[in-house]
Amino acid sequence: NAGVMQNPRHLVRRRGQEARLRCSPMKGHSHVYWYRQLPEEGLKFMVYLQKENIIDESGMPKERFSAEFPKEGPSILRIQQVVRGDSAAYFCASSPDSGGEETQYFGPGTRLLVL
Amino acid sequence: AQTVTQSQPEMSVQEAETVTLSCTYDTSESNYYLFWYKQPPSRQMILVIRQEAYKQQNATENRFSVNFQKAAKSFSLKISDSQLGDTAMYFCAFSGNTGKLIFGQGTTLQVKP
Numbered sequence: 001n002a003g004v005m006q007n008p009r010h011l012v013r014r015r016g017q018e019a020r021l022r023c024s025p026m027k028g029h030s031h032v033y034w035y036r037q038l039p040e041e042g043l044k045f046m047v048y049l050q051k052e053n054i055i056d057e058s059g060m061p062k063e064r065f066s067a068e069f070p071k072e073g074p075s076i077l078r079i080q081q082v083v084r085g086d087s088a089a090y091f092c093a094s095s096p097d098s099g100g101e102e103t104q105y106f107g108p109g110t111r112l113l114v115l
Numbered sequence: 116a117q118t119v120t121q122s123q124p125e126m127s128v129q130e131a132e133t134v135t136l137s138c139t140y141d142t143s144e145s146n147y148y149l150f151w152y153k154q155p156p157s158r159q160m161i162l163v164i165r166q167e168a169y170k171q172q173n174a175t176e177n178r179f180s181v182n183f184q185k186a187a188k189s190f191s192l193k194i195s196d197s198q199l200g201d202t203a204m205y206f207c208a209f210s211g212n213t214g215k216l217i218f219g220q221g222t223t224l225q226v227k228p
Binding site: 031 | 152158159160165206210215217218219220221
């Protein structure tokens with residue numbers, strides 16, 4: 001049973017470009033969470049999605065950031081017009097159901113570097 | 116709002132010895148879940164142990180155990196017989212009704228040979 005997959009593992013973008021980060025949850029998991037880890041800090045929640053629905057985007061910056069989890073295919077975190085402050089590790093996690101009792105399993109992360 | 120605090124930025128321990136990492140949290144919820152995750156140099160987030168708040172018995176996973184003090188809102192991790200492979204950053208995390216994880220700032224643990 002494959003774990004949570006994320007790609008690319010490393011992504012380099014110049015200021016003003018777009019970054020697309022992909023996450024495929026574990027088989028049988030329909031809930032996806034995105035977290036961001038700035039250097040030397042803990043992970044911060046960004047957004048929680050189920051298939052075709054955004055459940056909680058309270059941690060997502062209001063501008064330039066968007067996320068989706070279509071009926072078919074991976075979840076996508078999209079960052080438009082990237083700035084240097086977007087440089088971070090972005091982690092995706094999945095769980096089989098909703099609620100705090102469900103353990104979230106993490107992917108390996110995508111390291112975004114903005115030049 | 117829930118908060119999670121890890122007051123020890125760095126710790127070290129000799130191989131084969133025992134070390135305890137501290138974590139405190141704040142919440143008004145009565146039912147919640149607590150986790151310890153490990154992040155080795157590869158930066159993969161690995162679940163170490165979880166605790167349900169409604170359970171009085173402390174969780175144990177092999178060499179890892181927790182001391183859960185609900186009234187004090189404390190959730191420490193004890194690592195027995197430390198191994199070199201335990202060297203990593205350890206994050207304490209809280210999950211309530213919403214399902215999202217709230218993480219502490221992390222503790223970097225160095226196991227010395």
